[in-house]
Amino acid sequence: MAGxxxxxxxxxxxxxxxxxxxxxxxxxxxxxxxxxxxxxxxPLEPLDLYTKKSGDExxxxxxxxxxxxxxxxxxxxxxxxxxxxxxxARANALRKPVRWFAIPxxxxxxxAQRGRLREHFQLNVDIVGEASEVADAExxxxxxxxxxxxxxxxxDVRARVSDRRLLNAVLTAIGVSGAATGVAYGVLDKVGxxxxxxxxxxxxxxxxxAESSAAIMRLAQPGALDLIRSVHGANAExxxxxxxxxxxxxxxxxxxxxxxVDVDLSIVRGLAYYTGIVFELFDAKGELRAICGGGRYDxxxxxxxxxxxxxxxxxxxxxxxxxxxxxxxxMTRATPDRPALFVIGGPGAATSGMAGALxxxxxxxxxxxxxxxxxxxxxxxxxxxxxxxxAQKAGALAAIYFEGDGRVTAKGLIxxxxxxxxxACDASALLSLEPVTLDALRAFVQRLSQGS
RNA sequence: GUGGCUGUAGCUCAACUGGUUAGAGCACCGGUCUGUGGCACCGGGGGUUGGGGGUUCAAGUCCCCUCAGUCACCCCA
Numbered sequence: 202m203a204g205x206x207x208x209x210x211x212x213x214x215x216x217x218x219x220x221x222x223x224x225x226x227x228x229x230x231x232x233x234x235x236x237x238x239x240x241x242x243x244p245l246e247p248l249d250l251y252t253k254k255s256g257d258e259x260x261x262x263x264x265x266x267x268x269x270x271x272x273x274x275x276x277x278x279x280x281x282x283x284x285x286x287x288x289x290a291r292a293n294a295l296r297k298p299v300r301w302f303a304i305p306x307x308x309x310x311x312x313a314q315r316g317r318l319r320e321h322f323q324l325n326v327d328i329v330g331e332a333s334e335v336a337d338a339e340x341x342x343x344x345x346x347x348x349x350x351x352x353x354x355x356x357d358v359r360a361r362v363s364d365r366r367l368l369n370a371v372l373t374a375i376g377v378s379g380a381a382t383g384v385a386y387g388v389l390d391k392v393g394x395x396x397x398x399x400x401x402x403x404x405x406x407x408x409x410x411a412e413s414s415a416a417i418m419r420l421a422q423p424g425a426l427d428l429i430r431s432v433h434g435a436n437a438e439x440x441x442x443x444x445x446x447x448x449x450x451x452x453x454x455x456x457x458x459x460x461x462v463d464v465d466l467s468i469v470r471g472l473a474y475y476t477g478i479v480f481e482l483f484d485a486k487g488e489l490r491a492i493c494g495g496g497r498y499d500x501x502x503x504x505x506x507x508x509x510x511x512x513x514x515x516x517x518x519x520x521x522x523x524x525x526x527x528x529x530x531x532m533t534r535a536t537p538d539r540p541a542l543f544v545i546g547g548p549g550a551a552t553s554g555m556a557g558a559l560x561x562x563x564x565x566x567x568x569x570x571x572x573x574x575x576x577x578x579x580x581x582x583x584x585x586x587x588x589x590x591x592a593q594k595a596g597a598l599a600a601i602y603f604e605g606d607g608r609v610t611a612k613g614l615i616x617x618x619x620x621x622x623x624x625a626c627d628a629s630a631l632l633s634l635e636p637v638t639l640d641a642l643r644a645f646v647q648r649l650s651q652g653s
Numbered sequence: 654g655u656g657g658c659u660g661u662a663g664c665u666c667a668a669c670u671g672g673u674u675a676g677a678g679c680a681c682c683g684g685u686c687u688g689u690g691g692c693a694c695c696g697g698g699g700g701u702u703g704g705g706g707g708u709u710c711a712a713g714u715c716c717c718c719u720c721a722g723u724c725a726c727c728c729c730a
Binding site (some may be wrong): 205208261262278279280307309310311313314315323354397470490491493494516517518520521547548584585586587588589590592593594600612614617618619620 | 654686687688689690691718720721722723724727728729730
């Protein structure tokens with residue numbers, strides 16, 4: 202549509218904003234339960250913050266430009282470099298382990314597709330300063346608990362976990378080394394999405410024997426862990442990595458999330474900086490892109506900020522997650538806030554006038570109620586029937602009006618008019634903010650909100 | 654960046670093999686209903702059929718370009 206948002210960018214109308222808020226509420230709530238604290242950084246960063254880590258080829262996928270001070274800058278495509286910088290700058294002063302999270306809006310100049318836009322919000326959760334696999338388990342538990350918070354069960358979303366150290370040890374044991382390692386990673390990453398014949402061709406092209414290639418391909422199969430245990434269990438490197446990974450799985454079970462976790466050594470993660478346990482979250486039907494991905498990146502802080510601290514984290518975008526929630530019917534309750542009370546012109550409208558209505562509105566708001574009304578004298582004086590309609594369409598719990606005999610009446614708007622709950626009080630008591638009257642009205646509204 | 658598919662009102666869709674001023678439902682706005690409700694009835698605003706060009710007496714319909722969406726690739730968050 203002409204005149205709409207830029208391609209890959211979204212307008213958030215109230216309904217969509219409510220969906221976004223629903224997701225962000227869940228993010229913050231779970232992060233809070235896990236005792237992570239929120240931080241943020243600039244949405245615009247020096248270009249080289251990203252080129253240093255990822256190489257110049259990433260520039261083609263960045264929103265970048267030269268600012269008026271001749272600085273090369275870019276809209277942040279990810280949060281990790283900013284996070285690494287912030288942590289590194291105060292590394293000595295921060296209490297370890299650091300548990301921080303952020304909800305940045307990220308940008309990437311790429312062709313938009315379903316679940317993949319040029320802009321999205323992403324929950325970033327990171328832990329710094331703890332090398333134990335307990336931290337890895339804690340991290341994945343956060344991600345899985347976010348799913349639960351949003352109503353997604355282990356039948357909806359699966360976590361796939363792998364370990365680069367284990368994979369590296371096994372590859373070495375198989376006899377894969379040097380450039381062939383990268384090829385093996387690439388092939389494993391594409392298992393299921395690329396014909397096996399192509400995979401074998403690539404492995405062979407990297408100088409690997411047919412037996413080695415077959416062994417690599419078996420790593421992507423279910424039960425690969427047991428296979429590794431029996432074939433390479435005696436290898437010291439493999440044995441050590443297996444112990445860590447087994448402990449990790451045991452921690453996940455103890456944290457109560459094992460039912461959502463599958464071991465899948467073909468999870469490689471595109472980002473090169475991962476060094477240990479990595480994971481991704483997918484919808485169980487496999488219809489969408491990854492919901493979440495992360496893992497351990499023990500060398501990144503050293504490479505970026507010169508501080509040698511172990512670290513791990515994940516990113517979870519709002520786009521794919523939102524698609525999944527909509528597909529599963531879990532987004533229907535996420536609606537814009539509605540007013541509690543809607544002031545209409547009742548029998549007392551003629552005598553109270555607009556001034557009286559506004560005074561009532563003002564008092565109710567001072568008392569903390571969310572209050573809406575017609576915004577015009579004409580509407581205030583029009584037929585009660587159509588005013589009730591307006592109040593209902595606004596989603597108000599109750600309509601409230603002057604009776605004209607010194608009293609104010611509030612009437613519930615749910616159900617039939619005949620058995621609508623009614624609240625009545627003295628107008629002057631309400632307008633003078635009398636505590637007993639206000640409490641009674643609050644209780645009335647509270648009852649209505651629970652009934653709906 | 655490459656290729657396939659799609660594009661009619663805010664939304665869901667109509668419009669026979671090209672043929673009068675492109676329609677409907679929902680939504681929105683106004684009115685009637687002389688006073689307690691999601692109703693009903695009446696009326697209204699809204700589309701240069703994504704945009705541009707071409708073929709034709711005539712294009713929403715056919716052709717080309719372009720833009721956007723979508724899917725696959727690429728790449729990844």
